[in-house]
Amino acid sequence: MNEKRSIASWALYDWANSAFATTVMAGFFPLFFNQYWADPSNPTRSVMYLGWANSVASIVVALLAPFLGAVADRGTAKKKFLFLFAFLGVLMTGGLWFVAQGMWKFAALLYVLGTVGFSGGNIFYDSLLPGVATEKKVDFVSSLGFAMGYIGGGILFAVNVLMFLKPGLFGIPDGATAIKLSFLSVAVWWAVFSIPIFLFVKEPRLVDAVPLHKAFVMGWRQLMDTFSHIRHLKVVGLFLFAYWLYIDGVDTIIRMAVSYGDSLGFDSSILISALLITQFVAFFGSLGYSWFARKIGVKPSIMVAICAYCLITILGYFMNQSWHFLALAICIGLFQGGIQALSRSLYTRIIPRKKSAEFFGFFNMLGKFAAVVGPFLMGTIGYISGSQRMGILSILILFIGGAYFLSRVNITEGEIMAKKYLAD
Template sequence: MAASSNSSEPVTRRERFAWCMYDFANSGYTTVILTAIFNAYFVGVIAAGQGSGDATLLWTLAMAAANALVLISAPVVGAIADYSGAKKRFLTITTIGCVVFTALLYFAGPGDIALAVVLVILATFMFASGENLIAAFLPEISTPQTIGRLSGYGWALGYLGGLLALVLCLVYVKYAEKQGIEAAQYVPVTNLIVAALFALAALPTLLWLRERATVAESFDSAHIVRQGFSRLRATLREARLHTDLFRFLLALTTYYAGIHIVIVLAAVYAQEVMGFKTQDTIILIMVVNVTAAIGAFLFGHLQDRIGSLRCIAITLLIWIAAIGCAYFADDTLLFWVAANLIGTALGGAQSAGRALVGQFTPPGRQGEFFGLWGLATKLSAIIGPLTYGGMVYLFAGDHRIALLSTLGFFVLGLAMLSAVDEQRGREAANIKY
């Protein structure tokens, strides 16, 4: 029997805080592993013997493989979680998996390309799957009037979590450099710092966030899997009833391709084009996290006033301006301007996008629909970085030319938003069928 909802049970402030804390917990992985330190370490140390162009392509291929796994599994896993009332159980498994595989990255040193690729694929798969599952709780613990605000609080707290991870790593890096330790020895330790912070900060979520769906009678695993695929097929057949959701997911896939380029390649660009060192990059990403937290907080409140769709459009205009500044930056000043614009837009775009999907989601099908959201974001995580990596490879390591692909994704995504009607999408979420 399918899961039934216990959504009538009151949601406490502690539970909402626990939900937000997961954003705080997992942001260290995005910030340190994918954005600031390990990605640049992979290109500049682990795969340095392959040359900058080939090493960058290898990194983007690893990201593409991880996100392809999520793309294939996310909607079905979400539907299974809804049917079995096991969103929290799945969230626990993915959290433990990400923590373990991140810690194991400690053992990837110069030349250990295969080991690093396998581990980062597994860790990223677990991270991204958990990201989809925690998002599926959002409609259950908020209202249509507060969903944007709560999503914004989560993203804002998440950027503070990423900032804390970077501060801890920076303290250790400075200490290690004073001791004369080389990057090949001290960078792996930052993976252990991220894993430990993730494990500790996720405890409030795993202890206090409640599963609001229960299973009325026993079931077998094979039946749940079949039901998961069946519900996914039904959702795709019903696409005409959720026109605005699917139009938005197409637009999101497009502009998120640009966002994912920035997330996984910002440190590489700073290192290869602007000549940033490890400490410079950490400080850069720390500042970006602060502006991103501010952006998520402000846009979280703004979207409850003017609508999520308009907020996303505003952030995309900021993204376009930021990429233009980065492209023309010949000195660090203009690059820092671009970085802070990126931070503001990053927080706002991610917060508003998650909230809008929540508004377009029918009750009781959160895991399934946020699985579709995960499918869209992970498809973009394949398209974006691979496009950038392919251009770097084709243009003999020229990162500046490759950056133009990012601009194209944002312009096209902005144009596609015009086909989405926010009010109609909300009404479709309440259709009984």
């Protein structure tokens, strides 16, 4: 019973913070940023500004991630840091309510800090996975977390979309006020549904744990050691490089799709509806992909998803009608949760469990450094060329590179090396 409660509570945090990923990051913030806070007459420049904001947030998290992971391992402080970053995200998201029209710099600042809270918290959320799930259950539990995130974020986003499209039903004066209220609802949702993970998920206690202030000093030393660990665990290093490449394209599509569609002139209601469709398709896609991985293996399943994203990117370059955007939203939903969940569970298999936060710090660091390149590349190339279509096409090479290096990862060898590391 305690194991089931722990798994459910862990997965519920994905339900909680995914509201930020859907309503804020992927949905209303890009739309509102382009049309309300920035310059609606120059959508290409607005996309560039948004790409830069995503890149700045990713740089901050990427630089902090491995160090914080090392500190958390030494001080048994995973849940403490999770609370700190979640609190930052909740506070900054709620603060978007106060940003007036035209104040794009202030909006970008709150968005960057909110994204740091969201992404930083995920480092410690991910690092709790090995203590929650047994080796046999890790694929299922990882997929369950993403599935809960898609359905939870989708439910709130559905309400937010209805508020935006039919503000009169809620007694809201206009769509702009509805979007601002949506940001507040995300902050409340995130805070309330985060409570179970702090109450019911137990963090494994270290025998040699030290006080937090000493953990910072020791964490820096441990961070330096991690480079040598990864060098000796060559399979881990190779997988991280492959992940760095292909997850860049995934994150870029998640963060920039609505902004890209807006720059092509698609109606706001179509863009938001497409994103909502993606959420609910991704719920079933995440669970279905867990079954798919059991049939053909984790690594081949990720390869299939990468190939699918290559095709989606190419089709995105050519799309020119609203139904094209809706169709691609369905395709993205089928593979988005699967590639994220299985990448996390594959990584869990090949790292030493006693250093999970430290290694997940590097996992998230590379993922966020990738998210620096993608949005910046898409926004900048689109601005220079004067065509966002060229911007979206530029991320194709990252999927191809990721697939190539993933094909060279030997999972069995990685599992053996991780267990040998524990024995040494």
